[in-house]
Amino acid sequence: DAGVIQSPRHEVTEMGQEVTLRCKPISGHNSLFWYRQTMMRGLELLIYFNNNVPIDDSGMPEDRFSAKMPNASFSTLKIQPSEPRDSAVYFCASSSRVELANYGYTFGSGTRLTVV
Amino acid sequence: GENVEQHPSTLSVQEGDSAVIKCTYSDSASNYFPWYKQELGKRPQLIIDIRSNVGEKKDQRIAVTLNKTAKHFSLHITETQPEDSAVYFCAAVEYGNKLVFGAGTILRVKS
Secondary structure (H helix, E strand, C coil): CCCCEEECCEEEECCCCCEEEEEECCCCCCEEEEEEEECCCEEEEEEEEECCEEEECCCCCCCCEEEEEEECCEEEEEECCCCHHHCEEEEEEEECHHHHHHHCCEECCCEEEEEC | CCCEEEECCEEEEECCCCEEEEEEECCCCCCEEEEEEECCCCCCEEEEEEECCCCEEEECCEEEEEECCCCEEEEEECCCCHHHCEEEEEEEECCCCCEEECCCEEEEEEC
């Protein structure tokens, strides 16, 4: 398995533009998590899905952020409009109840977002 | 919900010495406690974990201990090496599959 795949690896965009981050979880994992990492706030959980259904989006900073999981193999995190304070590394992670019990989460390589 | 506190925020040790990182959690129902290592520019990776029915677990130079009564768990690294330099995160499961992470500890091993 190729692991959790995120794209793009790096994104530089201008303030006000729409940004879409993508994630493909490990096949068979039924939970998907979006995290944001910054020096000031560490690893923050933005939203997570179980079986493609959003379970907890309390970490989504504001209405500019939205996430979807249309099927078991794909998820997107969208920021519209983007602001400089959104600059961070965004990680996607996946797991299953069995995987969590044995291996924890598997993280993707992350997307480094810079909003100028 | 679950709250995880991690100390210290930075730790410098001499190569060959031991390093200890401590975490406390708030939810007595939490039953799974993983530790992640994140090297600069890389993803967090699981290095060791412990479940609430176990008090200690070892894997070569790393070990984790858990005190359920006090609701704290610790990571111990012995004979530290320069490649141990990284950010370490503890975590606790809140419910379902949701992990809550500590703020992280920057470990520097000086050679």
